[in-house]
Amino acid sequence: MDVKLGLRTFDESVASNPKRRPDLYEKAVKLKEHGGDVHLTEEDKEKGITKYMFMRMRDENSTTGSLGFRIQGAMLNGQRLSHRYASGRTMADCRQTLRAFLQAASPLQKQSIVTRLQAIHDAASASDWFAQQEVIGSSVLLVYDGKDPHKAGSWMIDFGRTGPAPHRLNHNSKWIQGNYEDGYLFGLGQLIQILRSEADTDIPLDPRDWSYRAEGRDCIVAGYTGTAPECQGKVLRLAKTTSTKRFRGTVAGHPAIAYNSFVQALAVPRLGDAVDPGRVVSVTPEFMQEVAAAMDKARPQFRVAEAQLDVESPFQ
Incomplete structure (x- = not known):
C-alpha cells in the first residue's frame, strides 16, 4: 500500500x-x-x-x-x-x-x-x-x-x-x-x-451477548452479558440511521469514528487514564440484523418509530 x-x-x-x-x-x-x-x-x-x-x-x-x-x-x-x-x-x-x-x-x-x-x-x-x-x-x-x-x-x-x-x-x-x-x-x-x-477492531462479537440498556437520538447503548474477558463491563454504541446520515460527507464519515477521534484528540490528553475512548469495532450486516431484532423487542415504541439501527454500517 x-x-x-x-x-x-x-x-x-x-x-x-x-x-x-x-x-x-x-x-x-x-x-x-x-x-x-x-x-x-x-x-x-x-x-x-x-x-x-x-x-x-x-x-x-x-x-x-x-x-x-x-x-x-x-x-x-x-x-x-x-x-x-x-x-x-x-x-x-x-x-x-x-x-x-x-x-x-x-x-x-x-x-x-x-x-x-x-x-x-x-x-x-x-x-x-x-x-x-x-x-x-x-x-x-x-x-x-x-x-x-x-x-x-x-x-x-x-x-x-x-x-x-x-x-x-x-x-x-x-x-x-x-x-x-x-x-x-x-x-x-x-x-x-x-x-x-x-488493529484492535477484530473482537469476536456474538449478537446473543448484547442486551438493550438505553438510547438517545443518535445511538442505542447495549450492555455485554457474555463471558469474553475483553468485553466485560463494556457497552456497545449502536448507530441509528439518523446518525449515520448526518455524518455522511463529514471528515469522519461515521458517528463511531467521529466519537472515538474526538475523545482521543481532546479528552485523553487532558484526563489520561480517567477516560476510556473505547474502540471502533467491525460488525457484519448479519450481526446487526440479529441485534436489531433483539433490541426492537426492548425499545420504547416511540423510539422504534423515530429511527432504526443502521444494519448496513460496517463500524460501531
Whole structure:
C-alpha cells in the first residue's frame, strides 16, 4: 500500500503560477466523473485551469486536506483495492480500504507496521535535518508477506520533490502560502492512530451477548452479558440511521469514528487514564440484523418509530 503523506501535494511555487492548462481541465472533469466535488466555469472550459487550482481540487476531494494523508494505491494478491481518484474522502473510507488491505495480515504483522511507522515518526520529529526540509509528494510504503506471518514493514519512499526549506518547519501546521509547511508529520501521526485502532477492531462479537440498556437520538447503548474477558463491563454504541446520515460527507464519515477521534484528540490528553475512548469495532450486516431484532423487542415504541439501527454500517 502506498500512502501519500502531507496536507498538500503541490510545491509552494505552484500557487503563484497563473498559466491555465486545458489538460488539467480534462483531469478535473475526470475527477468530477469519479464523484469529486468540482466546480468548473465556462472560462475554465475555454482556457483551462491552473495547476494550483487542480492540485487544490484533488487534495480537497481526498483525505489529504483533512487527515494529512491519502491512500494512493493498494494491492492485495494482485488485485487493486483503491484508485487514485477514489481512494477515500473520509476517515471511514480510509478505514475500509486499510481493513481490506490488512485482512490477511497476522496480528504480529499489523503491530510491526504500526511500530515501524511510529519509529519513523519519532526519528523524523527529532531530526534537525528533517526540520529543514520541505517534503512534498512523499509516501510511506506498507508491506506484509501473505505467506510468512512474521514478515512486515513500512518504508519512507518518493523524495523527488524533497528539498531544503528557507526556514525550519514543524511539519504539523497547515499550509499558508509562504510558510512552506507540508503537514508530513501530522499526516503520519493520523495514519498511525487509525492503523493502531484498526488493529484492535477484530473482537469476536456474538449478537446473543448484547442486551438493550438505553438510547438517545443518535445511538442505542447495549450492555455485554457474555463471558469474553475483553468485553466485560463494556457497552456497545449502536448507530441509528439518523446518525449515520448526518455524518455522511463529514471528515469522519461515521458517528463511531467521529466519537472515538474526538475523545482521543481532546479528552485523553487532558484526563489520561480517567477516560476510556473505547474502540471502533467491525460488525457484519448479519450481526446487526440479529441485534436489531433483539433490541426492537426492548425499545420504547416511540423510539422504534423515530429511527432504526443502521444494519448496513460496517463500524460501531
